[in-house]
Amino acid sequence: MTIFPEDKETETEIRGLCAAEVEERIRQGKDNRADVGTGLTTAEIIRSNTFTYFNFIFLVITILLCLVGSFRNLTFLPIIIANTLIGIIQEIRAKRTLEKMSILNAPHAIVVRDGSQKQVASEELVEDDVILLRAGDQICGDASVLSGEVMVNESLLTGESDEINKTQGDELLSGSFVVSGQCYARLTHVGMDSYISKLSLEAKSMERTEQSEMIRSINQLVKWVGIAIIPIGIVLFSQSYFFNGETIARSVTATVAAVIGMIPEGLYLLATIALALGTIRLATKKVLLHDMKSIETLSRVDVLCVDKTGTITEPGMQVSHILWRRQVMEENGAEGDKGLWDREALQGMLADYVYASTDNNATMDALRAALDKMPEAKAGRRRPSHIQAFSSANKYGSMTFSDGTYFLGAPEFIMKDSYDAIAEEIASYVQKGYRLLLFAKQEADGILPLGYVTLSNPIRANAKETFSYFKEQDVAIRVISGDNPQTVSEVAKRAGIEGAENYVDATTLDSKAKIRDAVERYAVFGRVTPKQKQLIVKALQEAGHTVAMTGDGVNDILAMKDADCSVAMASGSEACAQAAQVVLLDSDFAKMPEVVYEGRQVVNNVGRSASLFLVKNIFSLLMSVFSALFMITYPLEPSQISLISMFTIGIPGFLLALEPNRERIKGHFMRGVLVRALPAGLTDVLAVGALVICGQVFSLPPEDVATAATLLLCVVGFMILIKISKPMSGIKYAIVIGNIAGLIFAGIFCHQLFALSAMSKVCVLLMVVFAFAAESLLRYLSLLVEKIDCKF
Structure with missing residues (x-):
C-alpha cells in the first residue's frame, strides 16, 4: 500500500x-540492540546455582567435618555437586532451546x-x-x-x-x-x-511477584528451613557437647546429620528441572514459553477466554458474499428505496474504498483478494481526501471522496439508532454465522446503506475435540469477540462450546456491575471492546477463577496482560505474541491440551516427589526437638542420612518426576505435600524415638542403634514411596525394586562408608518389631491426617 x-x-x-x-x-x-531481558545469562545461571545459601551451609559443614577428621561423613558432597551441575546444565539447556525458538518468533x-x-x-x-x-x-x-x-x-x-x-x-x-x-x-x-x-x-530492578504457586510454596519452605537450622544446630551441638559430654567430633557429626536432614537440598532443583524439561518438550511441539512457570498456571485454569477469529476458527478470512442492498431487499420481498446505483457502480465504489484503505488486517486482506478477482472492481481508482482507519473501539472506518463520505464496518455501529431499518434483511446471514460488514454513505438526512459484505472463517478441524477436552476437565469457556454476538454464538455452537446459545451484546454492559453479573450467566460476548475484554477477565478473577486469555490481535493485549496466563497465536500480531506468556508458534489451538498436560505432569510429579523430601525434613526437625527435650545425642550420622536420602528420596523422586501424569491438579500445592508427608514423618520420629529409648534401656551400643535407625528409616521410606506411587505400573515397580537393590548393594559393599555396623540379635529384633509397628502406625496416621484435612 x-x-x-x-x-x-x-x-x-x-x-x-x-x-x-x-x-x-x-x-x-x-542500533536497536538492548540488553533488557529478564532471562538469566549463562554466567548468572552458574552463579545462581552455585552461590546459594544452602551451598554455603554445606561448605561450612564440610569444613567442620574436615576439622574433626570425620571424612567418612562427607558422602553428601557428591550429591550436592551433582545437584548443582544438573541444575546448571538443565537451565542452560532450556535457555538455549528457548533462545532458538525466540529467534524464530x-x-x-x-x-x-x-x-x-x-x-x-x-x-x-x-x-x-x-x-x-x-x-x-x-x-x-x-x-x-x-x-x-x-x-x-x-x-x-x-x-x-x-x-x-x-x-x-x-x-x-x-x-x-x-x-x-x-x-x-x-x-x-x-x-x-x-x-x-x-x-x-x-x-x-524491581522485585517481581512469584506467580507460580508451586515455586512460591517451595521458596517459603526453603526460607523457613534456612532460618530454623542455625538455632537448632547451635542447641544440638551445645546439648551434645556441654550436657551429654560427647567429644567435639561426635557432637559435630550428630549436629551435621540433623542439619543435613532438615535441608531440602534437592527439592528446588527438582522443581526447576521439571519445569525446564517441560519447557523443552513443549518447544519441540512448537509451543514457546516466555515464562516457563506459566505452564503451572495454565494447568490450574478453570476459565478459558478465547477469541473467535484465529482461535475457534482458522486465522484466514474469506469473503463469502458481496451483496448490494437492492439484491437483499428483493430476496426478502421488501419495498422501499433499494439503492441509487447499479451493481457495477457500487462495486467500483467499494473497490475505491478498499484499495485506498491503510488498514492491514485479515478483513481488509480478504476484501482485496475478493476484489482482485472482479475485473469491474479494478477501474476508477479514486484517492480519498481523508481517511479514518478502522478502530476496534469504533468498529468501523470511513473515507471521504469527492462525492461524499463512505463507511465500512459493523452495521449497528454505523447505523446506530437506525439499525432496526436493516436488522431484518441481514438476520438470515447473521444466523448462519457470517461476519457481516455494512458499506454505507453519508447523506444529508442520515446514513444510506449501500450493501453488505459477508465474511467467514472455517471452524478449525480439531476445535470440537479441543473444547470437548476442556469441558471434561471442568474448564469453562468464555468466547469474547468484537463481532456480532449472534454470529459468534452460531460459530461457538458449531465448535461444540457448552452454553454457546447464551450470548450477550457487550454494548449493553455499560457498568462493572453488569459485567460481573454477565460473566457468570453468559458463555458468549459479542461487540466487545478491548477495554471490556480486560474488565471481563478482571471480573472473572474477582469471582475466584483462574483465567487464561487467548488471542491473536492487538485488541486482545489488554485482557492478556491482566489474565493469569496469556496465550497468543503466532500468526497474529507481533505485539500480541510478545505480550503473551505462551505462544503457539504454528497457531494451532489444539496444542492447548498439551500445555495443560505438561503443567499437570510438572505440578503433580513435583508435588508427589516433594512429599518424599519433606518426610526427611519433618523427621529431622522433630527428631532434633526430641533429642533436645530428652537430652540425648542425635542418633544418626551424616553419611547415614545421605544413604537414606539417596535411595528413598533423591533417585526415586527424580525418576517419578519424569513419568507422564495427566491427573487434574487438586487443592493447594504445599497443603497436598504436607498431607502426604506428615504421616510418614511422624511415623519416622515415633519409631526411631522408641528405638533409641529401647536402645538405652537395653544398653545397646550407639553404633548399633544408629544402624538400626537407618534401616528402619529406609523401610518407612519405601513404604511411603510405594504409597505415593499408586497406582503402580511397570516403571514404578522398576523404580522401587531398583532402589531397594541399590540400598542392599550399598549396605553390603559400602557399609563402612555409610557407617553401618553389625547389629546384635536384640537390636535386630527391635528393628523388625518397630518396622512392623511402623506399617500400622503409618496407615492409621495417614487416615487421621486425611480425615482432618477433609474437615478443613
Whole structure:
C-alpha cells in the first residue's frame, strides 16, 4: 500500500538510509540492540546455582567435618555437586532451546533503505531508519511520523487504553502498538536510549511477584528451613557437647546429620528441572514459553477466554458474499428505496474504498483478494481526501471522496439508532454465522446503506475435540469477540462450546456491575471492546477463577496482560505474541491440551516427589526437638542420612518426576505435600524415638542403634514411596525394586562408608518389631491426617 507524501522533503526521507549510513550508525552504537531481558545469562545461571545459601551451609559443614577428621561423613558432597551441575546444565539447556525458538518468533520490522522496503529483525534497525508501521505492529523504537496516519495504543506503557491518533510530525513511543492505519516513521531513539528500554531496565530492578504457586510454596519452605537450622544446630551441638559430654567430633557429626536432614537440598532443583524439561518438550511441539512457570498456571485454569477469529476458527478470512442492498431487499420481498446505483457502480465504489484503505488486517486482506478477482472492481481508482482507519473501539472506518463520505464496518455501529431499518434483511446471514460488514454513505438526512459484505472463517478441524477436552476437565469457556454476538454464538455452537446459545451484546454492559453479573450467566460476548475484554477477565478473577486469555490481535493485549496466563497465536500480531506468556508458534489451538498436560505432569510429579523430601525434613526437625527435650545425642550420622536420602528420596523422586501424569491438579500445592508427608514423618520420629529409648534401656551400643535407625528409616521410606506411587505400573515397580537393590548393594559393599555396623540379635529384633509397628502406625496416621484435612 502506497502512502503519498505531502512534500518533496518527506519523499526524500522515505527513501531511507543507504548501506554506508547504516554501517556508520552501527559503528557508533546507534542500533536497536538492548540488553533488557529478564532471562538469566549463562554466567548468572552458574552463579545462581552455585552461590546459594544452602551451598554455603554445606561448605561450612564440610569444613567442620574436615576439622574433626570425620571424612567418612562427607558422602553428601557428591550429591550436592551433582545437584548443582544438573541444575546448571538443565537451565542452560532450556535457555538455549528457548533462545532458538525466540529467534524464530522475534519481532520484525519493515524498513526502507535505498528507496526499497525489506523486512529485518527489529534489533537490526538503527537510528534514523525509516520504517513502515501497519495495524498490529509493535513500535520497536521511539519514532516520528513522516507520512500517513495511525491509531496507536500506549496501554502497555501508560495503562490507558484510549487509542491516540498520530499524524505527520507526531511522536511514537517504543512499546506501544498500532491499532489501525499505516504510516512511515523515522526512528529517533533506539536500543538503550528508547523509552521502552528505560522502562524495562527500571522494571528489571524491581522485585517481581512469584506467580507460580508451586515455586512460591517451595521458596517459603526453603526460607523457613534456612532460618530454623542455625538455632537448632547451635542447641544440638551445645546439648551434645556441654550436657551429654560427647567429644567435639561426635557432637559435630550428630549436629551435621540433623542439619543435613532438615535441608531440602534437592527439592528446588527438582522443581526447576521439571519445569525446564517441560519447557523443552513443549518447544519441540512448537509451543514457546516466555515464562516457563506459566505452564503451572495454565494447568490450574478453570476459565478459558478465547477469541473467535484465529482461535475457534482458522486465522484466514474469506469473503463469502458481496451483496448490494437492492439484491437483499428483493430476496426478502421488501419495498422501499433499494439503492441509487447499479451493481457495477457500487462495486467500483467499494473497490475505491478498499484499495485506498491503510488498514492491514485479515478483513481488509480478504476484501482485496475478493476484489482482485472482479475485473469491474479494478477501474476508477479514486484517492480519498481523508481517511479514518478502522478502530476496534469504533468498529468501523470511513473515507471521504469527492462525492461524499463512505463507511465500512459493523452495521449497528454505523447505523446506530437506525439499525432496526436493516436488522431484518441481514438476520438470515447473521444466523448462519457470517461476519457481516455494512458499506454505507453519508447523506444529508442520515446514513444510506449501500450493501453488505459477508465474511467467514472455517471452524478449525480439531476445535470440537479441543473444547470437548476442556469441558471434561471442568474448564469453562468464555468466547469474547468484537463481532456480532449472534454470529459468534452460531460459530461457538458449531465448535461444540457448552452454553454457546447464551450470548450477550457487550454494548449493553455499560457498568462493572453488569459485567460481573454477565460473566457468570453468559458463555458468549459479542461487540466487545478491548477495554471490556480486560474488565471481563478482571471480573472473572474477582469471582475466584483462574483465567487464561487467548488471542491473536492487538485488541486482545489488554485482557492478556491482566489474565493469569496469556496465550497468543503466532500468526497474529507481533505485539500480541510478545505480550503473551505462551505462544503457539504454528497457531494451532489444539496444542492447548498439551500445555495443560505438561503443567499437570510438572505440578503433580513435583508435588508427589516433594512429599518424599519433606518426610526427611519433618523427621529431622522433630527428631532434633526430641533429642533436645530428652537430652540425648542425635542418633544418626551424616553419611547415614545421605544413604537414606539417596535411595528413598533423591533417585526415586527424580525418576517419578519424569513419568507422564495427566491427573487434574487438586487443592493447594504445599497443603497436598504436607498431607502426604506428615504421616510418614511422624511415623519416622515415633519409631526411631522408641528405638533409641529401647536402645538405652537395653544398653545397646550407639553404633548399633544408629544402624538400626537407618534401616528402619529406609523401610518407612519405601513404604511411603510405594504409597505415593499408586497406582503402580511397570516403571514404578522398576523404580522401587531398583532402589531397594541399590540400598542392599550399598549396605553390603559400602557399609563402612555409610557407617553401618553389625547389629546384635536384640537390636535386630527391635528393628523388625518397630518396622512392623511402623506399617500400622503409618496407615492409621495417614487416615487421621486425611480425615482432618477433609474437615478443613
